Amino acid sequence: MRRERVEDLYDEYGARVLAFARRRTDPATAEEITVDVFVVAWRRTADVPDVEPLLWLYGVARRLLANAHRAQRRREALLTALKGIRPPATHDVREPGPLLEALAALGKADREVLMLSAWEDLDARQIAAVLGRSEPAVHQRLHRARQRLRAQLERRTPHHCAAAPKEATARD
Template identity: 40%
Template sequence: MSTKETKQDREAEFSRLYELAYTDVLRFIQRRAGPDHAEDIVHEAFLVAWRRLDDLPAKPGDARAWLFATARNCLLNNQRGQVRQGALAVRVAAQTPTFTDAEADLTHQRIDLAAAWRRLRPEDQEVLALAIWEDLPSSQAGQVLGISSAAYRIRLHRARKSLRHELDSAPFPAPLAGSLMTE
């Protein structure tokens, strides 16, 4: 294989990886760092991926999880020396001034969830986010955190239990949709 073919193959492999994961990794970082620095952090993660292209897992899902872990490490490096301001804040969408009963109930649920979320430890927020927002299976979520899938499942169980406790101990708890708390 010539050098030109090798370079083209590497570029094609990187392009596929970029197409597969860029948007997901960007959202992943935006939820953790906000929109201001997210693109820079994601580009740094993809630079690491380019440099270590031969080290990436062969399966697309595993490579995606590897990128999540790399992006997370880039974010942590970026945040080092700063006090964390509450990782993964749940953003409550702005509502119109008039609500139907269903909209009012949904708004109350979002407010309760946002308040409960902020009371969780950042570690619990991270574990829940990998399961809920990133939709990663336990093996890949464990890979992102650098732990086994069994350890991740234990942490996820405890995080869900903590979130349920925070929701139940709210002054006026609203029922939460079951999909958030199911395994």
């Protein structure tokens, strides 16, 4: 019944809601707003009045358009604020170097736990929450992954063994 109701609403009023949105924003956003209007109608079918449902649909579209405009203003303000900030230097991924090569040689689980620790700067408790594991299990995975990474690094750079990651840090 709900599906039929929303399909009927879309068949009867979809083009009018789209035209309403297009008169207020760009075509791509208007299409997104129109889809979202009917998603709201799906979720709140009981709230859609039987008499003049188009007015209710316009009201939903109006609120969604206001939200979209506010989000656009926030994005523009952020871009303006970020213009003067220089992005951090990044490693050239076309030339991965021994560390990234060693990391790539590891299994997916080892890479994941190491990247969460080193790149995302998460401690063992946080990694456990992300992975859905216990904290002791994460400590063990980190220890083993670091050992395997060290072995991979030693194969690639035997004279730079000191570059291998140390055992568990204070964060772990």
